[in-house]
Amino acid sequence: MSESSRSYRNKPDRRENSTIEVNDISIAYETKSGILKAVDKVSFKMNDTQGIGIIGESGSGKSSLGYGLLRSLAENGSVVSGSFIFEDQDILNISEKEFNENYRWKKISMVFQGSMNSLDPVFTVEDQMKEILTSHKKKISNKDCISIIRSALTDVGLNPDLVCKKYPHELSGGMKQRIVIANALLLGPRILIADEPTTALDVVIQAQVLQLLRKLIDEKNMKIIVITHDMSLIPNLVDRVIIMYAGQAVEISDIKTVFEKPLHPYTQALIQSIPHIRSSEKSIKFIRGDPPNLKEIGEGCRFMDRCPHAFGDCKNDPPDILVGNNLVKCWLYKNNN
């Protein structure tokens, strides 16, 4: 890659301030039948944390949180409160123009859920990648474009000579997902939000894509926020997890503790629902009942109706309680307060 083309991609610099602080983010959608509160006061920090997983069942608000952080919510959605501090700046509180010019794709990027199926069928891989580059870097030369594209494809384990001139339908699912990741990393972001990055891939390819993400995080010294409903995917990818339930972060834990000693009854149930091949247990464990309707949230613990440990206190909103280094939103730990 030429020196000039190198300068279009942010280079990893271990000295830069990579602290990320998400404070009390709430997200709501306006719908015909009322306001739906998808995310309720979620906070987390990533100082020494390189990767964080956002885990929860469908509808728990994971994607809304990711879209909210990238300022890409659907038109009827908005971040109603909270801040997202990155490089000492609340990037939810700057103009759209400044965010687009300095942050979107350049410092924060996203692999959207299902995006491998939205690659444009009438453009070659090279043309799609060129389009991204030229729309963000108006003055970039064709030579630099090609050089960056080839390097980005190599980074994700693809041979540029074989894939540059190919159309999406000529590629396997795994290759398409690698291209989607290469697209997201094209401008050298410091934070990558990956929403269900391995859904719709078979297990072997899933493992390869996860391994690729791990390699890219290390090589590029970037931070990753992985959104997934599948807890079993993340142990080698992230060091902390946020367990989301009905729009709230009910547990924030390091990855080891969450598997060895999950605190929240919902997290415990999630872990128990992961099938173990060597276990003598023949029946599949599942969580009975349904999550509450996010348009009709009342007082009290949102998991109460499904919780085997529910008791009187649960009728009141549970506080966030620190247990060791981990936070849990559950009255069972009130004596730790």
Ligand SMILES: Nc1ncnc2c1ncn2[C@@H]1O[C@H](COP(=O)(O)OP(=O)(O)OP(=O)(O)O)[C@@H](O)[C@H]1O
């Ligand atoms: N544009 C929208 N308008 C109205 N409601 C929405 C919109 N987008 C999401 N929701 C609702 O917000 C809640 C959270 O959805 P979200 O997609 O963030 O959850 P999720 O945990 O990512 O689920 P999934 O894994 O199925 O994507 C759900 O009740 C969903 O129906």
